[in-house]
Amino acid sequence: MQVSQRIIMGIDPGTNLLGFGVILVDANSVHLVDMGVVDLRKVKDHFTKLEHILRETGELMDKYAPDDIAIEAPFYGKNPQVMLKLGRAQGAAISAALSRQIPVYEYAPRKIKMAITGKGAASKEQVKAMVERTMDVKLDIKHLDASDAVAIAMCHFYQLTNPLKDNGAPTNWKQFVEMHSDRVKKS
Numbered sequence: 001m002q003v004s005q006r007i008i009m010g011i012d013p014g015t016n017l018l019g020f021g022v023i024l025v026d027a028n029s030v031h032l033v034d035m036g037v038v039d040l041r042k043v044k045d046h047f048t049k050l051e052h053i054l055r056e057t058g059e060l061m062d063k064y065a066p067d068d069i070a071i072e073a074p075f076y077g078k079n080p081q082v083m084l085k086l087g088r089a090q091g092a093a094i095s096a097a098l099s100r101q102i103p104v105y106e107y108a109p110r111k112i113k114m115a116i117t118g119k120g121a122a123s124k125e126q127v128k129a130m131v132e133r134t135m136d137v138k139l140d141i142k143h144l145d146a147s148d149a150v151a152i153a154m155c156h157f158y159q160l161t162n163p164l165k166d167n168g169a170p171t172n173w174k175q176f177v178e179m180h181s182d183r184v185k186k187s
Contacts, residue, residue, distance in 0.1 A: 005024070005025065005026045005027075006024075006025050006067040006068065007022060007023070007024055007025075007033065007064055007065060007066045007067050007068075008022070008023050008025060008066060008067065008068045008069075008070060008153040008156050008157055009021070009022050009060065009061065009064060009066035009068070009069050009070070009153060010022075010023070010069075010070045010071070010148075010149040010150055010151065010152030010153030010154070010155075010156065011057065011069060011070070011071045011072070011090075011093050011149055011152065012072050012145045012146075012148040012149040012152060013053075013071060013072060013074070013086055013089040013090040013093055014040075014086065014089055014145060015040060015046065015049050015085045015086065015088075015089050016039075016040055016041050017037045017038070017039060017040065017041070017143050017145045018037060018038040018040065018053055018056075018057070018089060018093070018145065019035075019036075019037050019143065019144075019145030019146045019147075019148050019149035020034075020035065020036060020037070020038065020057070020060055020146070020149045021034075021035040021146060021147070021148075021149035021150030021151070021152065021153050022034045022035065022060075022064045022066065022153070023150065023153045023154065023157065025157050025160075030134070030135060030154060030157055031135070032135055032137055032150065033064065034064070035139070035141070035146040035147070035149060035150050036141075036146050037143045037145050037146050038052065038053065038056045038057070040052055040053070046085065046088075049089070050088055050089065050091075050092045051092075053089055053092035053093055053096075054092040054093075054095055054096050055096075057092070057093045057096040057097075058096035058099070058100070061096060061097060061100055061102060062100070066102060067102070067103075068102065068103050068104075068105060068156060069093075069094075069097040069102050069103070069104045069105070070104075070105045070106075070107060070152045070153050070155065070156035071090055071093060071094065071104060071105070071106055071107070071152065072090075072106075072107060072108075072109055072112060072148070072152050073090070073106045073107060073108050073109070074086040074087045074090055075108070075109050105156050105159070107152060107155050107156065107159075111155065112127075112148075112151055112152055112155045113126075113127060113151075115151075115154070115155040115158045115159075116130050116131065116134070116151045116154060116155060117130045124144040124147070124148060125144070127144075127147060127148060127151045128141075128144055128147035128148075130151075131147050131150050131151050131154065134154070135150075135154075
């Protein structure tokens with residue numbers, strides 16, 4: 001699928017560091033526009049952090065006017081409190097997008113890593129290296145949250161250009177099983 005020119009903003013939600021990456025897609029090539037982090041480490045109150053996320057991601061959206069927002073889904077780890085805080089941070093960023101009528105697309109961390117590196121358990125350093133290689137840029141960054149955000153935006157671009165998406169072929173196992181229940185053995 002040929003994608004016309006569009007701007008995609010990727011967001012790696014966090015309550016200490018929130019990464020953002022902005023790419024320009026033109027004739028199925030990808031160009032880095034900007035990337036960075038919203039540093040919230042000096043903000044102590046959690047609700048004030050959420051207000052900062054809402055305001056600052058909104059300002060970035062106003063500045064770059066993205067066509068789509070791609071955001072990483074919170075993942076379940078050992079500490080449910082961390083997941084809850086990440087979900088709230090994600091919600092604040094999503095609210096900023098929705099209040100501007102910008103469509104939001106959510107991707108699981110493993111899907112993003114798989115789309116960028118071919119390995120769902122890739123490290124942040126591996127993701128950064130592949131983003132550099134794919135976009136032919138050298139990322140001089142202090143925080144890997146920014147390169148993760150660029151990877152999230154690129155994952156969305158790959159999803160938009162997925163050749164399986166338009167021909168009715170399943171793009172995941174759940175769709176395959178639904179389409180071919182006669183081929184699946186029941187135990």
